[in-house]
Amino acid sequence: MTAPPINPPETLSFKYVPRPGLLKIALLNFFLGIVTLTIYRFWAKANTRKHIWSCIHINGEPLEYTGTGGELFRGFLMVFGLFILPYIVILKGLQLSLGETHPVTTGFGLLFAFAVYFLWGFAIYKQRKYQLSRTQWRGIRGTMAGSAMVYSLAYFGSMLARLFSFGWATPVMDTVLQEQITNDMRFGDAAFKFRGRAGPLYPTYALCWFLTGAFVIGITAFISYEAITWFGSELRALFDFFNGQTGESTPTERQHYLIGIIVLFIAAGLLSFFVVIPVLWAVYSAKEIRTFANYTSFDGAQFSLNARPWSMVWLTISNILLFVFTLSIARPFIIQRNLRYLVDRLSLEGAIDISRIQQSTAAMPKRGEGLADAFDLGAW
């Protein structure tokens, strides 16, 4: 008599193993995107994910992305046909019949905006569910076991809380939402667990909040002060000119020069908003994902993610530059960099009995991410 073989628990190691081919995908995505007036985006996403997923190795076996562009396209058609198009047609009908300033037209627009905000969390949850159902490792796929509507309610509440607390509810809300979505996550029949408090996030949050405030006030004051001290009288003349008060007169040479300076200031302002503020908040992101990883366990083993502020800041800056200077062609590489950043720093402490994990019995969604596409939820 021999005892049935017992599989020794395994430790899991994550590794990103790049392989060639992403450049070809990036170029193809870009050009077909133009040729098809962006309709190719669904196939672009699927191809990019397929490539990047296959570079993420867990114990030597890559992840596999089984989704297709057709599924995403049908998801889009569904949401567009049932949600977006009726809205636009009704709105345009109201604009033509009652006029744009009629209370009913305005009310209908507001109602739709409310629906969009209300469904935001729904879209996030469904997107996650679709992606998990199309992600396999060792032939086993993931799923989300909970309700998208419950998450959507929580998400909507979190948006209000953030708004009314001037952002200070963010760490608590992020933690609550992360807890909800993580606890619903399954790989096969094995569950992820999330447990932890938002308290430790607050010192970093406070730092980023006050730095952002100081930056916004500082740059606004600086630009206004410079503009007024240097160009006070011309500015007034310029405003008069744009308002048509001076009738026939053409702007003077100095005013042309001034327009140039103003454009420069606006450019500098935009640049600082789109670079400095994301960079400041990268510090908080690093803290948050590091903390959340520590709060997360899979089948009893705890995750750990070595995300540090400086590496996150560099990732953010380099991604922005990469995006801007390649006219977004490098988008697949940005996805790759983001995922690689996580995979290279992620570890699971403790061993688990992988052989025990059975295939998920949850129904596979037939279409994917229609709402997420409509809301433009992260481009990927």
Place this chain on the structure above:
Amino acid sequence: MAVSANYFDGQSAKDHPVTLDMNGTDLLFSGTDVSPTRWSLNGLYPLDPPSPGQPFRLTHVERPGARLILRDEAFIKTLVASSSHLKGGYSWADISHVFGWIIGGLVAVATITYICMALLPDRIAKILPNDWRNRVGRQMETAVVEGARICSTPKGDAALSTMIDNLAQGAPDMPPISVHIYDVPILNAFAVAGGNIIMTRELIEKADAPEEVAGVLAHEIGHVYHLHPEAQLVRLTGMQVLASIFTGSNGGNTTTNAALLATILTYSRSAEAEADAYARETMVKASIDPMGLKVFFEKILKIQGDMKGSSSTFKALGNLFSTHPGTEERIKEITPLPAGQVAVPALTPDEWQALKTICVR
């Protein structure tokens, strides 16, 4: 040449080491807890194209959830050599499938665009209820004039109605119109939805005879008669709905946005020609000298060069006649009254004087 491989059955995450062999038509594999299995080569499907140094991952049409992972380079080479469909990458079927969808989609979009842009607007414009047209027209007028003062004196208003009545002698089926003159220093005139016609102080003051203003007015009534503003409005709305397919946005407001208004009030050449024809016919039937319109067209051609910059909607809307090429041809189309027909003045000198000074406070 049996080699070792790994098998995932799609039921559990357990890694099954197997020994693998092939004959001419099948892959055969078995392991300690995998009973002997036969996968036909024809049904094999590669998850990624084979690439050196990478494990070759296969599945089978009959077991789409199962995964067979090969690492033996020599075996992979032999296998791929024996079944060329395993080379992977994009097949012509994949490419033609995707392009079929894309081309089909573009054809559908082009067809819908044609229907929405060319076929439907005129028809929909005809069935729009009058109170819709009026409501939208008033909103457009408010947006276009940007708060400019409306010019009105008792005598001037009377002169304007007389001019409209005189024109109506030549057009018994003239649509109901409402003409407003605004105190704007830019020469322009246009019709918005609902029969609302806007003229500027500059236009009245630059005219040397009532027939010139009557000509412009008849031209704008032509736009009203043919429902051009309404058709353009429908066309732009359709365009916004179509654009939403690609951008997901709703295109914003139509009749209160200057840039969109400019698009609405910029007509095609055929629409301008229709309005011109209406003006010529009306003036001839009313015995008002059409040469007034001609003189005014020529005057505007001259003024065009001297137009000074301004950011207002009036400027954005462009000059009355400058928006399209072919102004000279349009001028040539205008001919004097037939010989023997006696011209009736569009207004008496007193009335003309009252109209000329309608904006003087």
